[in-house]
Amino acid sequence: MRTNLSSQITLNRVSTKYYKPENAVERSVLTRFEKVPTDIYESVDEGVCHIANEIAGKIQDRQREGKFFVIGAGTGASLRPLYAELVRKHKDEGLSFRNVVVFNLYEYYPLTPESAGSSFSQLKDLFVDQIDIDKQNVFTIDGSIPQESVFEYCRLYEQRLQTFGGMDIALMGIGREGNIAMNEPGSNLNSPTRLILMNATSRTEAGHNLGVDNLPPCSITMGVSTLMGARKIYLLAWGENKADIIQKAVEEKASDALPASYLQMHNNANVCIDLSAAAHLTRIQRPWLVTNCEWNDKLIRSAIVWLCLRLKKPILKLTNKDYNENGLSELLALYGSAYNVNIKIFNDLQHTITGWPGGKPNADDTYRPERAKPFPKRVVVFSPHPDDDVISMGGTLRRLVQQGHEVHVAYQTSGNIAVGDEEAIRFMHFINGFNQLFDGNNNEVIRNKYSEIKEFLANKKEGDMDNRDILTIKGLIRRGEARTSCTFNQIPLSRCHFLDLPFYETGKIEKNPISEADVDIVLKLLRDVQPHQIYVAGDLADPHGTHRVCTDAVFAAVDVEKDNNAEWLKECRIWMYRGAWAEWEIENIEMAVPFSPEELRAKRNSILKHQSQMESAPFLGNDERLFWQRSEDRNRGTASLYDQLGLACYEAMEAFVEYKPL
Numbered sequence: 102m103r104t105n106l107s108s109q110i111t112l113n114r115v116s117t118k119y120y121k122p123e124n125a126v127e128r129s130v131l132t133r134f135e136k137v138p139t140d141i142y143e144s145v146d147e148g149v150c151h152i153a154n155e156i157a158g159k160i161q162d163r164q165r166e167g168k169f170f171v172i173g174a175g176t177g178a179s180l181r182p183l184y185a186e187l188v189r190k191h192k193d194e195g196l197s198f199r200n201v202v203v204f205n206l207y208e209y210y211p212l213t214p215e216s217a218g219s220s221f222s223q224l225k226d227l228f229v230d231q232i233d234i235d236k237q238n239v240f241t242i243d244g245s246i247p248q249e250s251v252f253e254y255c256r257l258y259e260q261r262l263q264t265f266g267g268m269d270i271a272l273m274g275i276g277r278e279g280n281i282a283m284n285e286p287g288s289n290l291n292s293p294t295r296l297i298l299m300n301a302t303s304r305t306e307a308g309h310n311l312g313v314d315n316l317p318p319c320s321i322t323m324g325v326s327t328l329m330g331a332r333k334i335y336l337l338a339w340g341e342n343k344a345d346i347i348q349k350a351v352e353e354k355a356s357d358a359l360p361a362s363y364l365q366m367h368n369n370a371n372v373c374i375d376l377s378a379a380a381h382l383t384r385i386q387r388p389w390l391v392t393n394c395e396w397n398d399k400l401i402r403s404a405i406v407w408l409c410l411r412l413k414k415p416i417l418k419l420t421n422k423d424y425n426e427n428g429l430s431e432l433l434a435l436y437g438s439a440y441n442v443n444i445k446i447f448n449d450l451q452h453t454i455t456g457w458p459g460g461k462p463n464a465d466d467t468y469r470p471e472r473a474k475p476f477p478k479r480v481v482v483f484s485p486h487p488d489d490d491v492i493s494m495g496g497t498l499r500r501l502v503q504q505g506h507e508v509h510v511a512y513q514t515s516g517n518i519a520v521g522d523e524e525a526i527r528f529m530h531f532i533n534g535f536n537q538l539f540d541g542n543n544n545e546v547i548r549n550k551y552s553e554i555k556e557f558l559a560n561k562k563e564g565d566m567d568n569r570d571i572l573t574i575k576g577l578i579r580r581g582e583a584r585t586s587c588t589f590n591q592i593p594l595s596r597c598h599f600l601d602l603p604f605y606e607t608g609k610i611e612k613n614p615i616s617e618a619d620v621d622i623v624l625k626l627l628r629d630v631q632p633h634q635i636y637v638a639g640d641l642a643d644p645h646g647t648h649r650v651c652t653d654a655v656f657a658a659v660d661v662e663k664d665n666n667a668e669w670l671k672e673c674r675i676w677m678y679r680g681a682w683a684e685w686e687i688e689n690i691e692m693a694v695p696f697s698p699e700e701l702r703a704k705r706n707s708i709l710k711h712q713s714q715m716e717s718a719p720f721l722g723n724d725e726r727l728f729w730q731r732s733e734d735r736n737r738g739t740a741s742l743y744d745q746l747g748l749a750c751y752e753a754m755e756a757f758v759e760y761k762p763l
Contacts (some may be wrong), residue, residue: 105351106656106763107641107649116395117378121386131391134352134383136365139372141379142456145182145339148373152335153186156270157196163269164200169238171202171265171324175282176223179337184228191232195268198234202265205241206273206282207322208365209307210251210296211268212244218316219244238269242321249295251321255294259327271331275338278302279346279359283322288360292324325363334370336361339681341377342639348381366641376465389428396435398449403688404429407447408748415747416447450748453693456498458757459506459634470757471634471674478633478737481626485638485651486516487583488711492732493680493702494636496696497755502591509596509630513623513651514605518567520575522558524713528578554761566609576601580712586710598626604650615650624658631669635659639677639685639758647683657758663762681728682734685756687742692759695740705729705734 108550119454120126120141132139142148156172163170174180190196206219206313221241229239234317240261242522246254262268273281279298280286285300297320299307304316328334351372364370372511379385388394408427409416414602421439424430437440452468459478460471482502484490488511490498501508554570561567567575585595597724602619604612627635637655638648675691679685696704708729709715726734736753744750 102617102620102657103660104620104653104657105659107652110513114397118268118395119380119388119392131384133391136355137351137360137367137370137372139351139374139379139382139634141382141385142373143373144377144415147535148337148339148375149182149186150698152337152373153190155156156187157190157261159269160196160198160201164197165201165351169200169202169265169377171204171262171267171269173204173206173268173271173273173282173331174224174228174327175206175271175273176220176227177276177337178429179274179343180272181227182339183272183337188228188231195687200233201232201234202238203229203234204262204269204293204323206328207320208242208569209317210319210685211248211317211323216230220320220464224396230579242294244317244321255296259294259323262327268331269333271328271334273328273334273336273544275343275346275350275361276306277337277342277346278432279350279361281336281361281364282327283320284325284360286358286360288325289357290329290363290366291326294321294323294327296321297631325360329363329367331705332369334364336364336370338372338374338378338736340375341380343378344376344380345375347372347378348383366465375688389431394431395476396431399688401432401442402446402449403686404432405442406687406742408640409746413745415745416443416450417747419443420684421752440606447747449688450743453690454695454743454749454754456500456691456695457504459501459504466575467567470759475633475672478509480506480634480636481630481632482510482636483623483638483655484510484512484583485648485653486514486519487512487579488516488586488708488714488728489640489681490650491586491704491711492728493638493640494755494757495707495732496736496753497636497678497694497757498592498702499505499700499707500592500696507596509598509626509632510583510587510592511598511600511623511626512580513602514598514647515572515599515601516579517572517576518609519601520578520713522561524578525571525574526555526558529572543744547606572606575713579711582711582713589710600626602651604606604654605647612647612650615653619650619654620657620661623654624661627658627662627669628667633672633674635673635675635758637675637677637760638679639760640682652677656762659762669763675762676757677760678755678757680732680735684739687739687746689758690739690756692757693743693754694757695749695754698752701733701736701753705733708732710746725748 120133122131142151160170191198205221205224212219243260275281278286280303280450282301283297283303284292284537285297285303298318299320301303307316314574353362355362355365387407394400401417405416408419408423408429411427412423421433424433424439432442433439451509453470455470458471460466460473460476461469462473462476464473466473482490498508529551532547536547557568557571584597586596587594600622602622604615604619607613638652641649641652659670659675736755739756740751743754
């Protein structure tokens with residue numbers, strides 16, 4: 102059973118000529134906008150194998166010389182696969198770390214015996230405790246020292262590093278704001294090891310990595326100056342959620358607002374990324390600015406949209422001069438004139454727009470995103486959490502129902518950890534009051550349970566996990582909200598399915614890996630409904646990873662049915678939506694469903710039915726906007742983009758990309 106198919110989604114087929122130059126001359130041409138050497142790999146596995154081989158070779162060189170090899174090690178999520186590969190090399194290939202010295206790059210502060218997690222404990226679990234390193238050669242910052250001793254402690258930590266001759270290699274990831282080794286924006290180039298206050302973004306990101314809810318407010322970290330003293334620096338980043346910050350760090354001017362950009366000044370730094378993280382580098386996103394292109398329909402669309410936005414012109418007003426002056430003369434040679442290119446792209450985009458997401462009956466569907474027949478269609482909308490359906494495609498969902506299709510909504514997880522304690526308390530008050538009013542206060546079981554839960558929540562500390570009773574109550578709250586939203590959208594409750602996939606039910610942020618049990622639950626629903634349309638989350642930038650696992654469960658189930666030659670699958674199309682965390686780039690959009698101001702308001706109201714996910718929701722992420730605000734802004738933004746390109750002007754649009762089973 103293939104359970105990682107979402108990792109193989111490739112929206113744009115990137116030619117290898119853009120990221121695997123054959124010689125130094127080609128590389129210098131392609132990377133003219135890049136200010137730090139950047140290696141792009143097709144996959145995370147390829148990248149970590151290459152880096153691990155380099156590190157292993159240098160360790161062995163030092164072993165032959167009888168010398169230490171000093172590694173400065175971070176603990177970000179991007180480093181996990183590298184540590185796993187180094188551990189594998191130790192266990193399977195006999196790579197020894199006896200001459201290796203490790204310095205932890207940072208530690209959270211202040212740490213107490215009750216602290217939820219530490220950087221060093223993570224480093225030990227991932228790496229140090231699984232290799233044959235001499236434990237006397239492993240150094241970390243003490244996060245429990247008195248504050249008045251921190252300054253002197255930092256000086257001695259750096260002094261100890263220098264007794265080993267400094268770092269041979271520093272391994273680090275990059276935060277969402279360009280921070281490296283917890284050096285926040287504003288850190289100076291000459292900053293030493295020191296105590297810093299982490300901002301909210303860094304704390305949230307670190308919490309995700311550790312799988313805990315709360316962390317100390319500060320960190321003792323190696324400063325930028327200390328890091329820059331390493332003889333070699335590897336900065337690793339994987340996945341599309343790193344694409345924006347990588348582009349800024351690699352291509353924009355070095356600045357203290359983006360500490361990772363300081364690597365531009367290092368004489369032996371390497372940024373190592375996969376194609377997803379490289380998506381916004383000029384040579385990948387705008388290759389016509391650096392080299393001759395291998396043109397395909399999506400790249401042409403991307404180029405024209407870029408040109409329109411750059412010149413603030415609609416598609417049909419672009420001229421030969423516009424193409425020639427902006428590096429797109431190749432398209433004129435291919436198509437003969439600007440007019441021919443303009444008409445092609447205008448029609449391509451026009452044909453993505455449809456008010457009939459389930460297909461328009463008794464109509465020519467030659468240029469429509471969806472088929473007219475069969476009609477009506479059986480539709481399954483998979484929602485990772487109990488509100489992703491309406492956040493991401495609430496307008497389309499409502500339109501499908503109104504146009505007569507049989508719509509099922511499948512809520513894949515309970516979403517119970519994303520309910521605040523105050524919501525649970527509010528519902529417990531209601532249950533207790535209801536019991537007193539209508540049961541004469543005679544139900545001893547309910548009274549005892551109420552007292553038990555009330556006491557637990559009163560004594561609950563930061564970072565404590567909820568017990569199973571509270572998780573059940575929180576899950577019921579989200580179920581009730583989902584049912585209310587479905588009723589508002591005129592979906593019968595018999596078509597409202599709560600799958601409660603087992604991988605999610607850990608009671609904490611960190612989830613279990615996907616299993617056959619998860620896939621079997623999805624598979625049963627698909628076999629029962631036998632849909633003509635499936636809608637699934639393509640919003641894989643969800644920082645908690647739930648969307649990706651839920652999507653993998655659907656794709657795995659579809660893959661099983663494909664192997665079984667299921668008849669229903671031959672008539673089924675799969676559409677991926679986004680909305681909670683990102684939006685599709687216009688060059689990838691294959692179906693755009695427009696709606697009116699009234700329909701946008703109805704979508705907002707269906708999102709608002711999920712009251713527990715408003716201001717008090719625990720996991721709103723780094724975006725200060727509430728989910729309904731993000732959704733409206735993205736939907737309006739998509740409609741505005743179509744308008745700027747000279748197409749029809751709508752209030753809002755939801756966008757979709759088709760997934761074709763691999």
